[in-house]
Amino acid sequence: MLAAESPAPRGRAIVLFLLLLAFLALVVGRLFAFQIRDHQRLTRRATQQYERRLPVTAKRGTITDRHGRELAVSLEAHSLYAHPAAIRDPRAAAAALAPILGVPRGEILTRLTAGKPFVWLERKLPGRQAEVLAGLTLPGIGLVPESRRSYPRGQLAAHLVGFVGLDDTGLEGVEYQYDALLGGGSRFVTGRVDALGRVLFRDEGPRPPAPADLVLTVDEVIQYVAERELQRAVARAAAQAGSVLVLEPGTGEVLALANVPTFDLNAFAQAPATSRRNRALADSYEPGSVFKVVLAAAALEEGLVQPGEFFFGEHGVIEVAGVKIRDHERYGWLTFSQVMAQSSNVGAIKVGQRLGRSGYYNYLSGFGFGSRTGMDLPGETPGLLRRPREWSGVSIAALSIGQEVSVTSLQLGAALAAVANGGRLYRPHVLKAVRGGGGAPPREVPPQLIRRVISPETARRLTAILVEAVERGTGKAAAVPGYTVAGKTGTAQKLDQEAGLYSRDKVVASFAGFVPAESPRLAILVVLDEPRLDRWGGSAAGPAFREIAREVLHYLNVPPSPGRRAQVARRADAAAQGLN
Template sequence: MDAESIYAVPQDIEDAAGTATALGRALSLDAGARKELQALLEKTRAFVWVRRKVDPTVARVVRALQLDGVGFLTENRRYYPQRELAAHVIGYVGLDNTGMSGIEYTFENAIRGRAAKVLIRTDARRRALDHTEKPSTEGHTVVLTIDESIQHVVERELERSVQETGSIAGVAVVMDPRTGEILALANRPTFNPNKFGAYPSSRWRNRAVADAYEPGSMFKIITAAAGLEEKVVDPDEMIDCGHGFLEVAGIRINDHKVFDQLSFRDVMAKSSDVGVARVAQRLGRDNFNRYLRHFGFGAATGVELPGESGGLLRPLNRWSALSLPTLSFGQEIGVTALQMTAAVAAVANGGYLMKPTIIRQIEDSEGRIVREARPTAVRRVLDPATADRLTDILRGVVLKGTGHRAAIPGYAVAGKTGTAQKVDPGGKYSMVDHVASFVGFVPASRPALVVLVSLDTPKGPANEGGDVAAPLFARIAEPALRRLAVPPDDPDRVLRATGRPSESVHLAAYEPVPAAGPASPAESGFMPDLRGTSAREGATSAARLGLIVELKGSGRVVKQAPEPGAEIEAGMTCVLQLGGTP
């Protein structure tokens, strides 16, 4: 959008002090700033900026002063109509519309375009001989994977949790585990990119990719994955939890509760530190380190956002005697929220570590796609059978363990809580301050979403991961599932047509059902034609067939994938493009 900038021509100003005073009042400058402005106006220069890209009301006030030597130039200013929404993803620009953070920074050259130039050829006396014009070019459009509706829910619920728990900060990430696409990413505290300078710089930081922290017990997912893959533990095997402690190299590691014999399922459900440490000891240092690296820890994910941290994972030769057991329950390692989300997505999708992406495509000024993101599998980290066994264990965490408050009616949720102690100023683990987290995926049988939420230093008597982060997960995941029209797991919550009325229903009239005709496309395993239906009708029809529905745009269905008549099976993704009438 256009914005006016105020400039001055000092050599045309006779009363620099008076002009500085008048401008100071209009611009609300303090005494020091007025002195600096006066000094600027007293210089023998042909041009100086007074204030760039001012609000329209300020421009009107200054224009009304009719000051000699003071003028206005119209410049272009980036305006963010959604204000704080996805501020850390989109980023912001400086005075010259140069990207300073987020997507604005990463894709500065693509978004900015090229300014018009006039090249003038002169002679030795600098007289113009001829000139060549290079017209400006419009910038490209960067299309994000962010779903605006899901992003709005994430920011609203994260803000609510931070306020209710008195947390210092909060982070939430929502990812499609099949593609690595980031559907939402939010941080608190946040800022308005239209006036980023009004906020402390700490608010600009994208904590989800820039901050490495100890994940705590949700990291037990990685230990369990390695143990099951290497077949050093069985889900129903009884594990000796040492009556609440384990001694390693003369140092006692205490569990958060006293446990004796637990099945490995219950080790995860009850989040026993000693239990997972036993599994890590069976794996050994070399094996465990290999799995940590394969799951992507210790290296940046490569997402298209600036300032990404690779986390903190020491090389094997710097591990101490305590490293193996403490790493198993998420201490002595630093991970980013995005790294942890991507690692758990590998469990959800059957064993592939997907490269996270936040860009869907880049279009030129005429709408042509010049770059399109494709799902990228970095490597296979688990066998599908291992992922299934681990998913079953993580369902137990939500059904009967520390993550029960993450349950969503009608859907099977798999996940893990985390309550990670923070290091106090003395270098020891605090007994009070911690980071409360939950990471999980849903529906567990055909995951459409991986959601990680984390709250930094929540206050109150009930402030652990299962108390504050698990319910935040549920409040984000449930509306996101509705948004994507993902059908429930619970058969009692799925709408279906019945061949005859229920015996419990009294009928006013009844006519025999006519003989069945030829099978419809839906009944015969083929995709019906949903074009022309409303978004709700189309999504409901597809969901009844067991398809995972993704809506794009607004209006009625104008295009669909799979195409009408294509073979389908439950669990496939159905994309419905909405718009005007076809």
């Protein structure tokens, strides 16, 4: 009889079979997880090891002045890009790149060993640097084409043009205001590392719409003259700062806008915030006697005063609501025209009292004070004009001489232009035309009339008074040989915030005028903040107005005023004799 077969071998076979089956099930499960359940996640993870989708700056539109002179352009540039996983020797790569980039080797090495799949090493390199880098052929290092914003005129019209950031997004000025038109949007490129460690790029997705080119109202030549004369005026008077605004009276077009201190648009990051501030829009101040132009406009329009009407100057002091207000001279009897020409505070206060609270307020707000002009530049402040119910017993007197009200140079310039053009208040603007952009046809920007503030007859009578202020009053230094100038001086004490009193030393000196008075082509405002050597608007700001007007009128080929040609001829003869 044969012995029964032992169950041990069969049991071991079953166990082995079950273990093998379990192992196969585990393998199948893992394959299912890799190939099906986690396929997308793992694919993305693997792709990130050798591929990266990056936004790069598209070419931005060009900004030009009114005659097509370039103020902002986009140039070709390249950005240096690294795929650290494909770099065989980070130390050698850092050593090769450091002298070309002008960056410490350790800083580059830190970026290459930070554990990131892709890193920027340097953005928007100049052409020469990019050429040298392209010749290195370092594994894992690549260049991607971008555009770089450049400002050919440096600091010219800096506060008006503005600038962009590293990603070509507008940060200030026209660049910010019209970023959507200029930008054209971002484009994307995909960087992929090939078998040799080279980073290759391809465009991805739809290309952004074509950017628009912008034509500004500013004239490069007028802007240059305004900046030059403002710099000279600030230096001559030892002022803290200053602004100049030049407007075309009949349209509100800004021909020039200048501020001191200023900065170079190509190095804006190195400029302090005070230099980048657009003072003509952002800074408000009490205007002083230049504000009497608005007072005169209101009184003449309401028929409350006549140019030849006499006012007693009270020998230089008047008391209102228990407050004594003084003149700079001890005047006796003056006609209203002389009140304006000599800038008499006493005479102006008496005129303001005739207007009354509501009457005067309606004209102040009508001229745009206390609200933004709506100019197409960022950063404009509304100034401050309190409502009549908030006025004190001395408020009408203070407002009549340009106190208890805060204005910007832009508001004051727009009001002056309204007098110059016959009584129409236009919105100041800097955009003249839009060219191209997404296939759109060229578009001109028309003038924007806000409202009529005074009648043409009132504007004519006020102009005659302002001519007298230049020819026989405080504005003599602003007279332009051969042309009739209408204007008004202003010297405003600044409020000492700590003492709560008007400072004896700190003032705002200004001159506002238009020329030729009979057919104005230019409305010009010059403002100097805290001049230390010459504190009077007429002598500190007037000469800057004169030189800007003289040179720009010649540039525009504006003929001399009727009856002034003989004066020009006599001056020319005298100059010629002086050379002999």
